[in-house]
Amino acid sequence: xxxxxxxxxxxxxxxxxxxxxxxxxxxxxxxxxxxxxxxxxxxxxxxxxxxxxxxxxxxxxxxxxxxxxxxxxxxxxxxxxxxxxxxxxxxxxxxxxxxxxxxxxxxxxxxxxxxxxxxxxxxxxxxxxxxxxxxxxxxxxxxxxxxxxxxxxxxxxxxxxxxxxxxxxxxxxxxxxxxxxxxxxxxxxxxxxxxxxxxxxxxxxxxxxxxxxxxxxxxxxxxxxxxxxxxxxxxxxxxxxxxxxxxxxxxxxxxxxxxxxxxxxxxxxxxxxxxxxxxxxxxxxxxxxxxxxxxxxxxxxxxxxxxxxxxxxxxxxxxxxxxxxxxxxxxxxxxxxxxxxxxxxxxxxxxxxxxxxxxxxxxxxxxxxxxxx
Amino acid sequence: xxxxxxxxxxxxxxxxxxxxxxxxxxxxxxxxxxxxxxxxxxxxxxxxxxxxxxxxxxxxxxxxxxxxxxxxxxxxxxxxxxxxxxxxxxxxxxxxxxxxxxxxxxxxxxxxxxxxxxxxxxxxxxxxxxxxxxxxxxxxxxxxxxxxxxxxxxxxxxxxxxxxxxxxxxxxxxxxxxxxxxxxxxxxxxxxxxxxxxxxxxxxxxxxxxxxxxxxxxxxxxxxxxxxxxxxxxxxxxxxxxxxxxxxxxxxxxxxxxxxxxxxxxxxxxxxxxxxxxxxxxxxxxxxxxx
Amino acid sequence: xxxxxxxxxxxxxxxxxxxxxxxxxxxxxxxxxxxxxxxxxxxxxxxxxxxxxxxxxxxxxxxxxxxxxxxxxxxxxxxxxxxxxxxxxxxxxxxxxxxxxxxxxxxxxxxxxxxxxxxxxxxxxxxxxxxxxxxxxxxxxxxxxxxxxxxxxxxxxxxxxxxxxxxxxxxxxxxxxxxxxxxxxxxxxxxxxxxxxxxxxxxxxxxxxxxxxxxxxxxxxxxxxxxxxxxxxxxxxxxxxxxxxxxxxxx
Numbered sequence: 040x041x042x043x044x045x046x047x048x049x050x051x052x053x054x055x056x057x058x059x060x061x062x063x064x065x066x067x068x069x070x071x072x073x074x075x076x077x078x079x080x081x082x083x084x085x086x087x088x089x090x091x092x093x094x095x096x097x098x099x100x101x102x103x104x105x106x107x108x109x110x111x112x113x114x115x116x117x118x119x120x121x122x123x124x125x126x127x128x129x130x131x132x133x134x135x136x137x138x139x140x141x142x143x144x145x146x147x148x149x150x151x152x153x154x155x156x157x158x159x160x161x162x163x164x165x166x167x168x169x170x171x172x173x174x175x176x177x178x179x180x181x182x183x184x185x186x187x188x189x190x191x192x193x194x195x196x197x198x199x200x201x202x203x204x205x206x207x208x209x210x211x212x213x214x215x216x217x218x219x220x221x222x223x224x225x226x227x228x229x230x231x232x233x234x235x236x237x238x239x240x241x242x243x244x245x246x247x248x249x250x251x252x253x254x255x256x257x258x259x260x261x262x263x264x265x266x267x268x269x270x271x272x273x274x275x276x277x278x279x280x281x282x283x284x285x286x287x288x289x290x291x292x293x294x295x296x297x298x299x300x301x302x303x304x305x306x307x308x309x310x311x312x313x314x315x316x317x318x319x320x321x322x323x324x325x326x327x328x329x330x331x332x333x334x335x336x337x338x339x340x341x342x343x344x345x346x347x348x349x350x351x352x353x354x355x356x357x358x359x360x361x362x363x364x365x366x367x368x369x370x371x372x373x374x375x376x377x378x379x380x381x382x383x384x385x386x387x388x389x390x391x392x393x394x395x396x397x398x399x400x401x402x403x404x405x406x407x408x409x410x411x412x
Numbered sequence: 413x414x415x416x417x418x419x420x421x422x423x424x425x426x427x428x429x430x431x432x433x434x435x436x437x438x439x440x441x442x443x444x445x446x447x448x449x450x451x452x453x454x455x456x457x458x459x460x461x462x463x464x465x466x467x468x469x470x471x472x473x474x475x476x477x478x479x480x481x482x483x484x485x486x487x488x489x490x491x492x493x494x495x496x497x498x499x500x501x502x503x504x505x506x507x508x509x510x511x512x513x514x515x516x517x518x519x520x521x522x523x524x525x526x527x528x529x530x531x532x533x534x535x536x537x538x539x540x541x542x543x544x545x546x547x548x549x550x551x552x553x554x555x556x557x558x559x560x561x562x563x564x565x566x567x568x569x570x571x572x573x574x575x576x577x578x579x580x581x582x583x584x585x586x587x588x589x590x591x592x593x594x595x596x597x598x599x600x601x602x603x604x605x606x607x608x609x610x611x612x613x614x615x616x617x618x619x620x621x622x623x624x625x626x627x628x629x630x631x632x633x634x635x636x637x638x639x640x641x642x643x644x645x646x647x648x649x650x651x652x653x654x655x656x657x658x659x660x661x662x663x664x665x666x667x668x669x670x671x672x673x674x675x676x677x678x679x680x681x682x683x684x685x686x687x688x689x690x691x692x693x694x695x696x697x698x699x700x701x702x703x
Numbered sequence: 704x705x706x707x708x709x710x711x712x713x714x715x716x717x718x719x720x721x722x723x724x725x726x727x728x729x730x731x732x733x734x735x736x737x738x739x740x741x742x743x744x745x746x747x748x749x750x751x752x753x754x755x756x757x758x759x760x761x762x763x764x765x766x767x768x769x770x771x772x773x774x775x776x777x778x779x780x781x782x783x784x785x786x787x788x789x790x791x792x793x794x795x796x797x798x799x800x801x802x803x804x805x806x807x808x809x810x811x812x813x814x815x816x817x818x819x820x821x822x823x824x825x826x827x828x829x830x831x832x833x834x835x836x837x838x839x840x841x842x843x844x845x846x847x848x849x850x851x852x853x854x855x856x857x858x859x860x861x862x863x864x865x866x867x868x869x870x871x872x873x874x875x876x877x878x879x880x881x882x883x884x885x886x887x888x889x890x891x892x893x894x895x896x897x898x899x900x901x902x903x904x905x906x907x908x909x910x911x912x913x914x915x916x917x918x919x920x921x922x923x924x925x926x927x928x929x930x931x932x933x934x935x936x937x938x939x940x941x942x943x944x945x946x947x948x949x950x951x952x953x954x
Contacts, residue, residue, distance in 0.1 A: 106503055108510075172688040179447055180642070180687055182506065187635055187680035198673035233819060240818035241808045241827065244797075248805045251794035258754065258792075259806035259870055260780035269815060299631065303514045310507060354522030361515035368508045369496055378796075 051383050062224075070219050080220050081288075082329055087227040088284045090324035093308040094231050094317050095277035101315035101378075102238055103270040104250030105174070106182040109166070110305050112189030113275045114282030115196060115297035116165060117158035121283030122211045122292060123204065124154045130213040137209060138202035151215060155226075155283040162279025163272045165192075174267045181271075189302065197294040210293025214286050226284060230277050235317055237273065246270050300357075307364045313374030318381035323374070334359060414545045419668045420661065425552040425621070427660020428559035432614030433637040434644070434652035435563060436607030442583040442647035443603050445502065449509040450489055452634015453516035454608055458482040458615035459531060459625035460524060466532035475534070479612045486608025487601050495597065513631070520627035528626040531619040538620065555617045556657075562610060563653045570649070575602055583647065632676060639683045645696030654694060658682075705732040706768070707874050707906040708753070708784075713762035715752060722748045724930040726762070730874065735900060735907045737917045739941075740927035741951060746910045747789055749927070750876050753908075754786055755779045766874065785872035787863045789879045789910075795852035799843055799862055802851050803834040806869035834869065840902075841865045857888045861895070868903060875899075877909040881916055893919050918942065926950070 069076045069083070092110060099107045128148050131140055149157070165188070173184045196205045205211070217223050237243050245266050248256040257263055286292050308327045312319025334356050341351035367374065379385065433455055440448045461481045465474035493512045497505045537551045570576035578599040581589040590596050618633070619625055640659045644651025659679060666675040686693060708730040715723045723745045730736045738746050751757045753764055755776040764772050771779050794802050810833070811826035821827070838844040841861060846854065851862060860880055867875055877896070881889045893916050900907055911917050917924065918938045926933040926941060928950045934941060941947055 100503070104503070106506060169684070172684050176687055176691050179445075179506075180683075180691075182447060183635065183638055183642070184680065184683055184687070187639070187683060190632065190635070191677040191680055194673055194676055200673065236821065237815070237819045240815075240821070241804075241811075241813065241823070241830065242815050242818045244801060244805050245808060247797060247801075248794050251796055252792045254756070255788070255792035255794065256805075257756075257776040258780060258786055258788075259866060260777045260808070261805075262775070262777045273815075300514070300517075303510065306507065306510065314503075352522070354518065354525075357518040358515070358522045361511060361518045365493065365508070365511040365515060368504060368511050369493065372500065372504050 047384075054383055066220055066224060070221065073219075082332055083325075084217070084220060084223045084288055086325040086328040087223050088281055088288055089305065089308060089328055090321045091227050091230045091284065092278050092281035092305050093312070093320040093324050094234050095274045095281065096305050097309050097312075097315065097317065097320045098234055098238065098246075098277075099270050099274035100309065102243065102250060103246040103267060105267060105271060106179070107185045107271060107274070108182050108302055108306075109169070109185030109189045109275070110278050111297045111299060111301040112185070112192040113162040113166065113278040114285060114301065115189070115192050115294070116162040117155070117279030117282030118286035118292050118297070119196060119205055119211070120158035120161050120279075121151075121154045122214045122286045124149045124157065125151055125215050125287075126211065126213050127215070134211060134213050135203070135206055138206060141203035144204065151287070155280050158283040159276040159279035162282070163276035166272045166275030167268065170268045170271045174271060175264055186299070186302075189297070189299065193294045193297055196297075205294075208293065210291060210296075211286075212291040214290050214292070216290050217287055223284065223288070226280075230280055231317070231321065234273075234277060238317065242266070242269070303364075307360065307367075309374075310364065310367055310372075311374050313376035313378055315378040316374070316376035316380055319374055319376030319379075322376070322381075331356070331360070415668075417546060418548070419664050421546060421548055421552060423661035423664030424657060425548075425555040425660070426618075426664060427657035428555035429614045429618040429621075429656075430633070430637050430640050430660050431559045431653040431656025432562065432610045432617070433633065434640040434656045435566065435649055436611050437638045438641040438644070438646055438649060438652040439579075439603050439607050441641065443579065443586070443600060444494065444505070446494065446505050446509060447638060448607075449506070449634070450493075450512035450516060451607065451611060452630035452632075452637070453513045453520075454482060454486050454489070454630070455611040455615045455618075455634065456520065456625065456627065456630025457485055457516060458608075458612040459619045459629065460520060460529070461612075462616065462619070463529055463532060463625065466534075471532075471534050474532075475616065478616070479609060482612035482615075483605045483608045486604045486611070490601060490604040495600070513634075517627050517631065524627065526627055528624040528629075531623050531625050534616070534620060549621075551617060551620045555621075558613065558617065559653065559656075562613065563649055566606065566610075567649055575599070579603060636676075636679045639679050642683060643686050643693055645693030648693070648695035651693055651695035706730070707732055707734075707766065708908065709763075709765045709768075710749075710753070711763045711765070713749075713752060713764065714760050715748065715757055716760045722930050723752065723759075726927075726930075726932055728925055728932070730906045730908050733900065733904060733906060734922045735896070735909065735920050737921035737924045738908060738910045738927060739912070739917060739924060740933070743929075744927040745930040746927055747878055748930075750786060750878055750908075750910065753779075753876065754784060780870055780872075783871075783873035784876065785867035785870045785874075786876035787860070787867055787878055787880060789882065791856075791859050791863055793851040793859060793863060793866070795850070797851060798847065799849050799851055799854065800834060800838065800847040802862060802866050803837055803869045804830055806866045807833050810871060837865055837869055841868075857884055860884070860892070864895070864899070868899065871903075872905065874906045874908065877907060877911075879910055879912065881911055881913045884913075889913055889916055892916065896920055 069080050073080060092114065096110055099105050123144055124147060126134055128146060131145065169184055169188055173181050195201060197208045199207055201207060245256070245261050248261055249263060249266055253263060289296070304327065308323040309320055311327060312321070312323030337351060337356040337359055338353045339351060433451065436451050437448060440446055440451070458478055461478045462474065465477045469477065489512055493508045494505060497508055537549065539550045540547060541550055541553060570579055578589070578594045579602070581592065581594055582596060582599045586596055636659055637656065640655035641652045643658060644653070644655030662678055662682070663675045666678055706729050710726055710728040713723055713726040714721065726749065738749065740746055748757065752759050755771065755774050755778070759772060763770055766782055766784060771782060794805065807830040811823070811830055813823035813826050817823040835844065838847055843858065843862060843865060846858070851859065854862060864877070864880065881892050884892060896907060896909070897920050899905060909921070921938060923935065924938055924941045925935045926947050933950055934944050934947050
């Protein structure tokens with residue numbers, strides 16, 4: 040028994056090492072051929088950033104059972120905080136040339152990692168404020184309050200009052216980019232790992248207890264409000280960091296980047312991957328991001344054999360995506376992972392199951408052929 | 413004084429349109445405990461229906477067609493997206509509602525482009541009336557009247573008819589109601605039909621005033637009207653009407669003061685305040701959770 | 704004798720309905736007290752008052768001579784009152800082990816930072832050991848990786864008791880623990896309750912309709928009817944009381 044566990048641990052360690060090496064091999068290949076692989080790199084970077092945000096949405100929606108829809112708003116906060124404090128001072132006059140820049144922030148430039156964390160903290164602070172009145176009540180109200188909050192943030196960012204800070208509706212440009220794909224990978228890896236560690240800790244268990252049964256959770260001594268607030272605030276922190284990363288990835292942002300449809304995109308990722316599954320969310324982020332790129336042809340006019348197919352015009356892609364979302368919700372609401380995680384053991388089991396299924400099928404086929412004879 | 417009255421009138425008129433939409437939220441929430449995120453988009457689609465109906469038919473037929481089409485849309489959404497999830501966790505149903513909302517917005521963008529389309533002018537509604545020192549178009553005067561008449565009618569319907577009794581029973585306990593021989597699906601469909609009908613009427617009044625329809629013109633009013641329903645006490649029709657009026661007037665006052673950015677934020681600040689001090693809303697009753 | 708729980712002049716009114724009317728009740732150290740009465744008499748309401756889910760309209764609830772009125776349910780659990788529910792409330796999608804482990808978190812001192820960074824590994828190890836020990840004692844250890852919802856009904860009840868014990872209570876409230884059990888299971892439960900009382904040095908307040916269970920294990924019985932205390936006494940006194948019999952059977 041003990042020996043088996045040891046062998047398993049060693050096996051897992053070896054697989055992990057191989058996977059890490061393989062990942063870095065792929066990353067270094069992409070990085071050294073960044074000119075030819077630019078498109079692939081940008082898809083992977085975007086997927087990684089969305090994976091961070093999707094996992095953080097899953098933390099609050101999937102693991103704690105609260106329905107928060109404020110992702111776009113928290114991302115906007117993270118993105119703007121990061122952008123405002125990292126755009127090089129020399130570049131600022133050209134970014135703010137129409138409205139000018141507020142003197143308080145004109146000469147403050149902070150290192151990128153600090154700015155990302157600051158963005159996360161500001162987002163978390165707003166989440167704490169919303170959480171205090173709303174989390175004491177049923178989670179339905181949280182959905183509306185966060186949705187409304189996201190829209191307000193967007194309106195405030197674009198409002199003339201904020202011209203000297205957010206550059207109003209012109210948005211911010213010249214945000215420093217990531218130097219290479221490693222940075223994106225390592226940042227996302229750290230964020231997701233922290234969340235996974237949290238989910239598997241005693242606090243993560245308390246979150247799940249709340250999701251399963253609030254009254255029972257309370258009866259074993261879990262402070263419902265404190266735990267809900269904690270989950271919501273931590274999730275918003277990482278959403279904010281994800282927003283900051285998105286700003287660096289896009290290099291220019293404006294309030295339109297953070298519309299409700301951004302939240303819906305992330306929701307689609309979480310649902311596709313499976314509510315309550317971290318690996319599902321990561322997988323979902325890659326599938327949806329890549330899928331969105333691959334399906335771009337839906338928006339282009341299509342001509343087959345000289346005949347113009349009228350269906351294909353701008354907007355079709357998003358219609359296809361929303362139909363996809365509906366289909367998943369209605370017919371496949373467990374998503375890819377159905378609340379399970381991808382682990383080495385599970386992969387092994389999956390293939391064993393597959394094998395035995397195939398064998399069964401073969402056996403039944405054989406039987407049939409025998410009968411037919 | 414006159415300007416105050418003038419703004420008051422505009423606010424009441426906007427509030428009337430909000431109230432009609434808020435009733436749809438309150439009815440559906442009362443019965444299914446579901447925030448029908450798609451309700452605002454049904455309202456938006458009603459706006460587009462009018463543009464196309466008006467182009468092809470005389471206005472009185474166009475109005476009837478719009479009402480019928482919107483009711484069909486509302487009931488179809490319920491059948492397709494909510495009824496298969498009757499026994500699913502509540503979060504799934506909410507996600508389904510969001511999915512429908514997303515689909516309608518994207519469909520509208522695809523079919524009609526993201527550019528605003530101008531809303532037709534129904535003859536007479538835009539006629540300028542001058543009463544005393546107040547100047548406003550006819551639609552501004554009739555909106556609150558229509559709202560109050562319709563909601564009074566709805567209250568009578570719910571309290572005095574068989575289908576109304578089914579609705580009340582289902583909202584209390586749909587399993588028990590089913591055991592009493594109430595047809596659950598018919599009752600729910602009827603609820604969606606009523607909600608959509610009111611949303612269609614609301615859209616005619618609202619868009620005649622606004623003159624523009626675009627794919628997202630339902631999303632913010634939709635959220636606001638849900639807040640109006642919460643403010644009045646979710647599940648209560650008089651509550652939804654009063655909530656709608658409060659929001660409409662509050663918003664108009666803020667715009668009149670030159671704070672149009674915050675007129676939208678006002679709604680959600682109001683939501684937070686209600687949730688802090690009176691989570692059951694003005695007319696809501698306290699629900700005791702059975703343990 | 705030491706009073707663990709003391710209810711004095713406790714009343715609660717729900718919109719005009721007096722659900723509990725001027726109730727006085729005590730539970731002494733290491734005593735099993737039964738709360739019986741017809742359906743709707745206010746027994747579960749009484750539990751909900753003690754555990755802080757409802758706030759009493761008037762009256763006082765004291766645990767070890769300190770009032771607990773106005774405290775949140777989780778605070779009351781921390782002070783030493785654990786409970787089970789009439790309609791089982793387990794964390795159904797989680798494993799048997801996790802169900803108990805979650806209840807153990809009260810007994811360690813960590814915060815979200817130490818928990819995430821695993822600096823609390825000592826506490827975590829302690830919690831896991833405690834949970835395993837408890838499952839071992841309750842004979843559930845072989846099921847530890849099973850999802851709680853997949854357990855048979857009787858074992859779900861047992862797991863709920865184990866989860867309550869994991870919070871290290873001084874007073875355990877059992878709400879109809881034998882509901883839906885057959886005579887054999889009821890007998891086992893009777894000895895289980897008696898057993899844990901001695902083993903964990905508990906006081907137990909139990910609501911139950913199975914009279915043989917009540918008569919077997921309780922030291923004293925309180926009879927509620929329409930929110931009012933009808934009678935109190937030892938099992939033999941209650942068994943032969945005319946008022947109690949008529950309340951149960953009707954006049």
